[in-house]
Amino acid sequence: MSLIQNKVVIITGASxxxxxxxxxxxxxxxxxxxxxxRREDRLKDLVAAIAKSGGTATYQVTDVTDRSEVEALAKExxxxxxxxxVLINNAGLMPLSPLDxxxxxxxDRMIDVNIKGVxxxxxxxxxxxxxxxxxxxxxxxxxxxxKVFPGSAVYCATKYAVRAISEGLRxxxxxxxxxxxxxxxxxxxxxxxxxTDKDTAAGIDQLYAIAINADAIARAIAxxxxxxxxxxxxxxxxxxxxxxx
Numbered sequence: 001m002s003l004i005q006n007k008v009v010i011i012t013g014a015s016x017x018x019x020x021x022x023x024x025x026x027x028x029x030x031x032x033x034x035x036x037x038r039r040e041d042r043l044k045d046l047v048a049a050i051a052k053s054g055g056t057a058t059y060q061v062t063d064v065t066d067r068s069e070v071e072a073l074a075k076e077x078x079x080x081x082x083x084x085x086v087l088i089n090n091a092g093l094m095p096l097s098p099l100d101x102x103x104x105x106x107x108d109r110m111i112d113v114n115i116k117g118v119x120x121x122x123x124x125x126x127x128x129x130x131x132x133x134x135x136x137x138x139x140x141x142x143x144x145x146x147k148v149f150p151g152s153a154v155y156c157a158t159k160y161a162v163r164a165i166s167e168g169l170r171x172x173x174x175x176x177x178x179x180x181x182x183x184x185x186x187x188x189x190x191x192x193x194x195x196t197d198k199d200t201a202a203g204i205d206q207l208y209a210i211a212i213n214a215d216a217i218a219r220a221i222a223x224x225x226x227x228x229x230x231x232x233x234x235x236x237x238x239x240x241x242x243x244x245x
Contacts, residue, residue: 003226005030008081010073012064012121013091015042017189018140021214022088022221027055029222034077036062037091064091064117067124074124086136086225087125089118089162096152096204097197106196107154114158118165129177134229136178138221139166143185143239151200159183170234178232180224185239186211210242 009026013019015037023035027050035043035057043059050057058080062073077084093113095106118139129135144152145159166181173179188211195201216238224233 002029003228004222006032007085007225008032008034008077008083009086009088009225010034010036010077010084010121010125011088011090012036012062012073012117014046014059015039017191018184018187018214018217019088019090020046021218022090023050023057024053025215025218025222026225027057028053029226031056031086031225032081033057034073034080035059036064036073038063064120065112067120070117070120070124074128078128083132084125084128084135086138087121088221089121089137089139091117092140092191093194094155094191095194095196096155096200097195098151098200099153101197103196110154110158114155115161115165118162122165122169126177133176135176136180136225137166137169138180138182138224140217141166141181141183143183143237143243143245145181145183146237147245149245151197151203166234170232173232178224178229180221180233181235182217182220182224183235183237184217185237185243187214187217188212189214207243207245210240212238212240 009031011019014035040061047057047059060073060076062069097103139162141162142159144156145163148156166179170179186208192204220236
């Protein structure tokens with residue numbers, strides 16, 4: 001029996017990409033899922049697909065930049081499944097551009113989603129996990145959280161922050177909360193569609209020609225979750241074999 005079976009898992013950004021791939025993989029392993037995103041039509045379709053395959057999932061429309069909505073997500077999960085075992089902070093944006101383009105609104109949005117969204121998720125589930133004396137928080141950082149690239153200063157800053165938050169959580173875990181930081185390289189998702197700077201977008205399209213499937217990240221997440229409770233997988237970096245940076 002998989003150690004994922006019957007674990008209650010919240011996934012943010014679940015309507016596409018890494019979130020969707022992870023939901024399908026964990027559902028197939030017997031997890032009980034609460035799927036969160038802003039696009040209700042996609043969430044409905046995903047829940048229906050999981051149910052058709054014999055899995056267990058429900059959803060809550062959630063904007064991770066709104067703390068009250070994230071708190072409501074945790075409460076609904078607790079009401080539905082009576083516990084929360086895993087939070088996967090997956091929601092994120094990547095509107096890359098050089099700093100001298102001064103796209104301040106995009107900077108603000110990245111900070112709100114990529115940093116505050118992660119913190120709001122942790123704030124919503126951590127008291128519950130403390131009461132349970134167990135839990136696992138998985139944060140999606142990036143290769144950009146390990147290295148700064150031209151045109152990605154603010155995005156990199158947000159992903160460095162996610163790594164710092166993950167490590168801080170580990171240090172404060174008191175042997176109760178597992179903390180995992182996942183850093184993907186080029187993965188085929190909708191993430192690149194948020195880039196509005198044409199020159200930056202062209203360069204990213206060239207890099208992402210070698211992008212790997214989102215299920216590669218889903219498999220890594222499943223690996224971290226299915227470890228015994230005394231094993232905490234803290235950091236995983238996953239790139240396409242051909243990606244150099």
